[in-house]
């Protein structure tokens with residue numbers, strides 16, 4: 001596989017798919033530039049080697065229509081400032097051939113939002129899924145998606161995908177475009193390489209013991225991951241809202257706690273699977289129960305299977321926190337996805353904080369720790385502990401699909 005370190009960019013044009021889907025305030029100002037910063041090493045490498053850049057990204061969900069609210073023109077100044085180069089802008093990503101051809105080494109062209117074209121996602125625009133004509137429209141769209149990808153590819157000599165956040169999508173710019181480049185002219189960017197390596201560390205290259213912590217609100221959204229991890233982990237902590245589905249499945253009283261009544265059997269199956277596979281399954285034994293779903297609710301610590309009527313479990317209790325810490329602190333590989341409580345309320349952060357602190361301790365002792373998938377990243381940032389873990393994924397959905405063991409189209413298109 002070609003790599004960004006081996007490729008000779010001098011005099012070449014590189015088209016780079018990045019994830020510049022940054023949040024903007026009502027005045028179009030960027031409120032969090034993490035994603036732009038994440039792509040800089042790749043972009044700077046191409047420029048430093050004497051190449052020129054054609055940068056492409058999506059922003060928001062314009063659904064195949066031009067919408068000024070999602071125009072990437074709003075971030076031109078920020079990207080220019082970060083790259084130290086005056087970035088040119090092509091206001092139609094499918095009509096940028098001349099602007100791309102005119103690029104000199106060291107110059108940068110940013111294309112307008114790819115999703116102003118339905119072809120990017122390959123979904124028919126303006127036609128309902130229920131419409132009998134939808135399937136034909138979808139077929140036609142797949143054909144024009146190829147044309148769109150071919151047009152983008154024609155702008156450059158080589159293709160780099162550095163957008164891990166969309167790697168689980170088979171879109172024109174994330175996967176289809178790769179068909180128009182030979183193997184030696186397409187590669188993963190640095191951010192993608194790091195993400196792929198991090199996933200590899202927890203799925204294939206595992207240093208034991210391996211502890212996975214799955215939290216969040218529901219079992220149903222995490223079941224694919226739980227099943228894939230069951231064959232790999234030594235310790236599996238299941239926490240957060242799913243605690244109460246397990247407690248109820250085992251005959252407990254859970255008051256008003258969040259519960260998926262149609263997943264009680266699934267919970268029992270998971271317990272059986274863990275036993276059969278020799279996985280140490282750690283479930284909450286006590287919890288902080290509240291008399292209202294609010295930060296200022298009255299609270300009491302009660303067994304997770306004996307929650308009084310009218311109360312609901314909103315965080316892990318002290319005994320549970322200790323059990324979590326024990327399963328984490330001795331680990332050499334750690335994955336954390338999903339909080340142990342309603343961490344958005346300051347009074348219900350203790351369980352998640354105990355997890356974060358144990359991960360930090362294990363990491364300091366040489367463990368590899370990967371934090372990913374939305375809310376656990378928000379959690380670790382809220383606690384100011386981002387620099388105490390090995391790797392924080394930028395991926396969200398892409399990371400979750402990778403951990404489920406699914407092939408990511410954006411990676412496969414380059415790796416083959």
Ligand code: AMP
Nearest residue numbers: 216217218240241313314338341342375
């Ligand atoms: P998820 O998106 O499935 O990872 O879930 C994250 C959400 O789960 C966060 O917003 C948490 O507030 C929520 N959560 C965690 N523990 C609980 C709980 N015990 N009761 C209700 N919601 C919870």
